[in-house]
Amino acid sequence: MSSRRKAIPTDSLLQLRQRLDRLPPKSPERAAQITAMALLYCISVTTVYRTLRAFQKPHIAHRRDHGKPRILPPSELEYYCELIAALKLRTTNKAGRHLSTTRAIQLLEEHGVETTQGLVKLPKGLLRRPTVNRYLSLFRLDHSRLLREPPAARFQAECSNDCWQFDMSPSDLKYIECPEWIDPARGQPTLMLFSVVDDRSGVNYQEYRCVYGEDAESALRFLFNAMAPKSHPEMSLQGDRKCCTSIMARWRKAMSSRM
Structure with missing residues (x-):
């Protein structure tokens, strides 16, 4: 079978x-x-x-203008919805309460809203609460979306060497041999981890440094080492002499401004 x-x-x-x-x-x-x-x-x-x-089950039939407002052109309706959403957002208190849709429509009809283009008043009876609530959701102007935090976005450089992310953070390493240049009169320095990462390729370079706070001199010294040519060919970040010259010029300028 x-x-x-x-x-x-x-x-x-x-x-x-x-x-x-x-x-x-x-x-x-x-x-x-x-x-x-x-x-x-x-x-x-x-x-x-x-x-x-x-068999021959009737299908759902929509009008040709399904999903499009018939009382107003879409641009005008969206403009009124933006004003109502702005009224709700402006009147939100710490408890999360805000102006209702019905009251916002009444304010637009009776008093209007002063905008950069002048006073805007809504003709009476033109909009109703269900219509406004539906199009607030369709236009993504409802209160929950307006209060939602925007998603975090990276720099997203298009090419390598377009954007570098530089960071200095206190290290979790508890002990390291103190360099000879440490001045005892200035107290105990802070052990920090210096890192620089290319936003596009992910190439990074890191160093441990004992510093007296986050100053421009320490940052430029680290960047000079990061961008300088390396003796080990297996290191991913080899650097360039021209870039080192530019960093050194900035370091001299920063040092001269401190004197």
């Missing part, structure tokens, strides 16, 4: 539907007609009933 599901031909279903329509609703002949059709095509009675329900 074939595993393919047997289907009743369309003309047979149409004839069965016509015969059933001529019979009374509670006539026993209806069940007999259904059973005969099931035996003819070797299917169950349930399958015949299910096929009849799906």
Whole structure:
């Protein structure tokens, strides 16, 4: 036996539907007609009933302008919705309560709202609360969306070397040998982890440094080491002499301004 599901031909279903329509609703002949059709095509009675329900089932029909406002042009309706959303947002208190849609419509109708283009008043009876609430949601101007925090976005540089992210953070490392240049009179320096990452390629360079706070001199010294050519060819960030020259010039300028 074939595993393919047997289907009743369309003309047979149409004839069965016509015969059933001529019979009374509670006539026993209806069940007999259904059973005969099931035996003819070797299917169950349930399958015949299910096929009849799906046969020529009316589909949902929409108007040609479905989803488009008929009371106002879309641009004007969106402008009024923006004003109502602004009124709700402006009147929101710390408890999260704000002006209702009905009251916002009344304010626009009775008093209007002063904008950069002048006073804007809504004709009375033009907008109703269900209409405004529906289009506030469609235009994404409802209160929950307006208060939602925007998603965090990276810089997303298009090419490598377009954007570098530089960071200095206190290190979790507890001990490191103190360099010779540390001045005891200035106190104990802070061990910090310096890092720079290319936003596009992800190439990074890191160094541990003992510094007296986050100053420009320490940052430029680190950037000079990061962008300088390396003796180890396996290091991903090799740097460039021209870039080092530019960083050194900035360091001299920063040092001269401190003197």
